[in-house]
Amino acid sequence: MTTGSALLDQLRDVSKCDDALVETVRQTLLEPFQPQLSASGPTKRQPTQAQFQAMTNRLSPLAIKILQQNTETMKHLKMTRTDSHNYSNVVQCLVDTSTCAIAALRHMKTCSHLRPLDIEKLTSNMICKIVDLEEHARALQEIQKQRVCLARVANIELRPTPPVSKRPNLLIEKSPERHTSNKSPLRETQNHRGGNEPPAPMGSPTASLRAMDIINLPAQQTQWEDDTIRKYGDLFIFPLDTTIVDRSMILLVLSYQMNLLRSWSAINRGALLKHLPRLFDKPGNFIDWCDHLNTIDEKEARAQYDLLYRQFTRSSNKAASAGSHFLSFVLQIFALKASRHLPNSSVKDFCHRLVHISGQYEKTSGSIEYKFIHKTCNELLETVEADAKDQNELEAYCLLCEYTAYAARKVSTYWSYFLILMSLIGWQLLWPIHSI
Numbered sequence: 001m002t003t004g005s006a007l008l009d010q011l012r013d014v015s016k017c018d019d020a021l022v023e024t025v026r027q028t029l030l031e032p033f034q035p036q037l038s039a040s041g042p043t044k045r046q047p048t049q050a051q052f053q054a055m056t057n058r059l060s061p062l063a064i065k066i067l068q069q070n071t072e073t074m075k076h077l078k079m080t081r082t083d084s085h086n087y088s089n090v091v092q093c094l095v096d097t098s099t100c101a102i103a104a105l106r107h108m109k110t111c112s113h114l115r116p117l118d119i120e121k122l123t124s125n126m127i128c129k130i131v132d133l134e135e136h137a138r139a140l141q142e143i144q145k146q147r148v149c150l151a152r153v154a155n156i157e158l159r160p161t162p163p164v165s166k167r168p169n170l171l172i173e174k175s176p177e178r179h180t181s182n183k184s185p186l187r188e189t190q191n192h193r194g195g196n197e198p199p200a201p202m203g204s205p206t207a208s209l210r211a212m213d214i215i216n217l218p219a220q221q222t223q224w225e226d227d228t229i230r231k232y233g234d235l236f237i238f239p240l241d242t243t244i245v246d247r248s249m250i251l252l253v254l255s256y257q258m259n260l261l262r263s264w265s266a267i268n269r270g271a272l273l274k275h276l277p278r279l280f281d282k283p284g285n286f287i288d289w290c291d292h293l294n295t296i297d298e299k300e301a302r303a304q305y306d307l308l309y310r311q312f313t314r315s316s317n318k319a320a321s322a323g324s325h326f327l328s329f330v331l332q333i334f335a336l337k338a339s340r341h342l343p344n345s346s347v348k349d350f351c352h353r354l355v356h357i358s359g360q361y362e363k364t365s366g367s368i369e370y371k372f373i374h375k376t377c378n379e380l381l382e383t384v385e386a387d388a389k390d391q392n393e394l395e396a397y398c399l400l401c402e403y404t405a406y407a408a409r410k411v412s413t414y415w416s417y418f419l420i421l422m423s424l425i426g427w428q429l430l431w432p433i434h435s436i
Helices: 004-012 019-029 049-079 085-108 116-132 136-154 205-214 223-236 247-270 273-280 286-294 298-321 325-339 347-364 370-383 391-410 414-435
Strands: none
Touching: 004 019, 004 049, 004 085, 019 049, 019 085, 049 085, 049 116, 085 116, 085 136, 116 136, 116 247, 136 223, 136 247, 223 247, 223 273, 247 273, 247 286, 247 298, 273 298, 273 325, 286 298, 298 325, 325 347, 325 370, 347 370, 347 391, 370 391
């Protein structure tokens, strides 16, 4: 039998990374706990409790070392990437041996000193490196497994959502009920908060995401796109449970969702990017969990909002480069909503930015979706609270009112146009009073 140190030495020497090494790692870490999977010799008996504990004590440290070493090797490979056949084999070997180590740790969790969340942190780090190496198809497979494991740890039920084309109108869709009956160390009791859930923030982007439902589905999609959406489309959602107060658990959910966003946006040269707005726009998405984290750790939540802002900005630029101006505009709206939570965000900048990106879309697109522009601007306008004593804020707010009224007129929504004008007149009547 190959010793643990010998396995680590072989994994460290990338020239020895091959299928045979993967099989050796599997036999060393997994077969002792799954004797029925043994490829050689007669099937062995299941280990006794004492044997299981002894194997856990011996193999758990090795599995952790393999994961840590492979993570460092993958980090190095990212910086020295080549397109050689050997490079692909090395990456495949490192990923396969890492997943073997994760699977072994999950088998050992009942006897190991590791907490379930410790195993998921190791998993999250591994998946992040897989995404960094642009192995997006494999990353989606591992993200799917981790989502199930996280749900099991948090005692959350995962329910498949209906296909996008069969979903109810999101403009009137209610958020799912919050799960509060499950007891877990990750949660706090209702008595802790006096039995009341915290109210959604006034500017909560989640409330206005429902405008995305008016986006038409792409007219054509390949069989591969259809299969991928059917298999992985639900991954964007992790049912929100506001009784979960364990910061590590929330960050693990956000980590898997960010890895998903990165892979989904890049796989097959961005072929799935056009489906992102509709799949992301569901209760339990990254923004919902960020909003929840914001009630526990504002500083960390801002860091997560910043990651989301940067990710959607990159995706928007990619769509613009491909000539998909409407998709680029929609993704900029997502980025704008995330940016509202950043430290330097202001009402003035938000209003100016919304008018600017809408105007840029009008200039660059041949066929303009004014219905979407109006719906988005109108919903976001309702979340803006301008300071009547701040002239710069009032100017920006009135500019957004004027642009929203213009979009309403373009789609013949005259009642909305009238209400916006009345609001605008009210602010303009206040303006001279506060400027004295």
